[in-house]
Amino acid sequence: MSKEINEKDILKGSRRALAKAITLIESKREDHRIEAQELLEKLLPKSGNSIRIGITGTPGVGKSTFIESFGLYLISKGHRVAVLAVDPSSPISGGSIMGDKTRMEKLSQDDSAFIRPSPSSGSLGGVATKTRETAILCEAAGYDVILIETVGVGQSEFEVASMVDFFLVLMLPNAGDELQGIKKGILELADSIVINKVDGDSVNLANQTKAHYSGALQIIHPTSFWKPEVQLISSLENRNIDGVWEMIERYRKEALENGELHQKRTKQNRDWMHKLIAELIDIKLKQHPDVKEELPVLLDKVTEGKTTPYLAANNIINLFLK
Structure with missing residues (x-):
């Protein structure tokens, strides 16, 4: 299969070659697994130049709408965006249940975007086992922002947090109600909480929610170099999408300057x-x-x-x- 895949085509940014390479990586055949690792080794020196962002949130929080708005904004600023959306797998066929390309129609049609839904195939927490390798391929193909969306249940947040530079948790403007139910572990992972759907009558409620989360994050992250921020956005109205990116860029700058980013990626690779x-x-x-x-x-x-x-x-x- 890989005989048809030329690493030079991937390095030139061919979406067709990239899609074929990911299919090779996801194959369970032993000969494909060996070919995929040989391909990865050749491309490894050209990877690692992106910012990897994990995005999670409960169903109904508007993850797909946010990712589409955020992705289109990044493309307008000259970035190339890859979205690795980990779908829940059908317990019967093992295939993807959700179709991310239909959920992000505008983004999927843009030449500077690449969207790849991957069935979790029963892997821990619903996170596709090959997501890390797929991210490396996307980086080699010139995508400088990698967005990894989780299914938002159970262990998947911890799995995704272990492979990204910045972990973003989307929330609804429900004031203290949702704070009572949220797992403390998720707050410990969060580099930012972004409250979505802040439009219409929910603005006052969103400000109360922001105060609740800000207080909670100060207690949970007392010594970290980065103090996780709470942002208010409306994905539908494209409000403060630029603010989210500005925050992530600040995080990356600080993490690069103090060696935290290198340390984090080194630990992730060892683990x-x-x-x-x-x-x-x-x-x-x-x-x-x-x-x-x-x-x-x-x-x-x-x-x-x-x-x-x-x-x-x-x-x-x-x-x-x-």
Whole structure:
């Protein structure tokens, strides 16, 4: 498959070549996996020059409307924008349920934008396992702003926060009500809370919400070099979209100057490597002929209470190492 993919076409910004390369990366075939990694290694020196922004928020908060408005604004300022939208997977077919290109019609038609919905395929928290590699490809293709949208449920926020430079949490103007229900962990991850749909009658309520969140963030981030900010926007009316970008640029400037950005990406790559080691060991373990033969036997023994899960697991590891 990769024989058709020329890395020079990706470096020239060919959207067709980029889409083919991502399909190769998402393939579960072992030969495709090897080809994809060879391609990534060639493109790695040309990557890393973007700002990676994670975007999350509860359903109904207007993520797609915000991403479209934000993306079009960035393009108007001369940027090239890639949107990696992680779709929930259908439990039946494993395919994407949501169609991001239909949700962001204007943005998807712009030559300076690239939108790629990826089914999560059951990976932890709904985050596509290949999102990191896809981001590298997009950077090599010349996209200098990478937006990674989460499905906004459970563990996915933590997964996305571990692969981006700036993590943005979208909220509705619901004053203290939503603050009571929001997970503290999400506030700990947030580099900014952006309150969307601040239009019409919701302006006063939004100001109260801003005060609530600002107070909460001061308590949670007492020593960080960056004090997370709360911004009020209206994606529908394009209000303060420029303010959000100005804030992210300030963050990036400060993070570059004090070495925080380099440190963050280095830690992310090290953590990613450790995670991949665990995943690859699991794959090799399940492919091992002796393990494949003995595993069902030991599972039956554990089910029947004839051995402990620990002893069964230990037997499997000893078989694998032998």
